[in-house]
Amino acid sequence: DAGVxxxxxxxxxxxxxxxxxRCSPISGHKSVSWYQQVxxxxxxxxxxxxxxxxxxxxxxxxxxxxxxxxxxSSELNVNALLLGDSALYLCASSLxxxxxxxxxxxxxxxxxxx
Amino acid sequence: AQRVTxxxxxxxxxxxxxxxxxxxxxxSGSPELFWYVQYSRxxxxxxxxxxxxxxxxxxxxxxxxxxxxxxxxxxxxxEEDSAMYYCALILTGGGNKLTFGxxxxxxxxx
Numbered sequence: 001d002a003g004v005x006x007x008x009x010x011x012x013x014x015x016x017x018x019x020x021x022r023c024s025p026i027s028g029h030k031s032v033s034w035y036q037q038v039x040x041x042x043x044x045x046x047x048x049x050x051x052x053x054x055x056x057x058x059x060x061x062x063x064x065x066x067x068x069x070x071x072x073s074s075e076l077n078v079n080a081l082l083l084g085d086s087a088l089y090l091c092a093s094s095l096x097x098x099x100x101x102x103x104x105x106x107x108x109x110x111x112x113x114x
Numbered sequence: 115a116q117r118v119t120x121x122x123x124x125x126x127x128x129x130x131x132x133x134x135x136x137x138x139x140x141x142s143g144s145p146e147l148f149w150y151v152q153y154s155r156x157x158x159x160x161x162x163x164x165x166x167x168x169x170x171x172x173x174x175x176x177x178x179x180x181x182x183x184x185x186x187x188x189x190x191x192x193e194e195d196s197a198m199y200y201c202a203l204i205l206t207g208g209g210n211k212l213t214f215g216x217x218x219x220x221x222x223x224x
Contacts, residue, residue: 031210042200096210097209099210106157
């Protein structure tokens with residue numbers, strides 16, 4: 001298994017545009033979480049999905065949305081991009097949604113908003 | 115709200131010297147504490163968690179509820195320990211949503 005995969009690797013967008021980031025979990029993992037990592041900071045939780053349902057949402061504006069598909073892959077959408085949205089977006093997958101289950105992180109998508 | 119504090123952005127030690135990466139948290143409940151590590155050009159990965167009470171790659175961490183700390187220690191640093199280390203917590207009943215600290219860059223010099 002290649003582990004958690006994310007696409008694209010890098011992305012450059014202009015303020016006001018929309019972006020979609022994609023994540024494929026490890027085979028058998030039903031939970032996907034999204035984190036935003038701004039330069040110099042630790043990852044910050046955005047969303048968690050399990051069995052296609054939202055299980056948690058971090059302190060992010062409504063411009064951020066996500067969904068999980070029947071094959072457990074996930075998309076993170078950000079509308080009306082701001083310069084402050086420039087960050088590394090990490091996806092993590094796990095078997096379940098309790099602390100017992102280790103989260104496995106993907107390589108991230110580097111988003112630059114100009 | 116819960117918070118994880120890692121006071122050192124950079125910690126530089128010589129090979130063979132002891133290492134202590136500090137982590138303090140603010141949360142009134144009983145969180146689960148973790149250390150994650152990111153080696154150069156690699157993904158963020160779990161190093162250890164407090165509930166397992168195990169030693170990974172020579173690192174240990176003890177949860178001190180009185181001081182709300184979860185410092186990461188290793189008696190003898192190795193060059194391959196150079197990496198970014200993040201302390202993180204999960205709240206009681208918080209699923210597995212992680213709250214991370216800002217990270218400490220450990221540099222082991224020869």
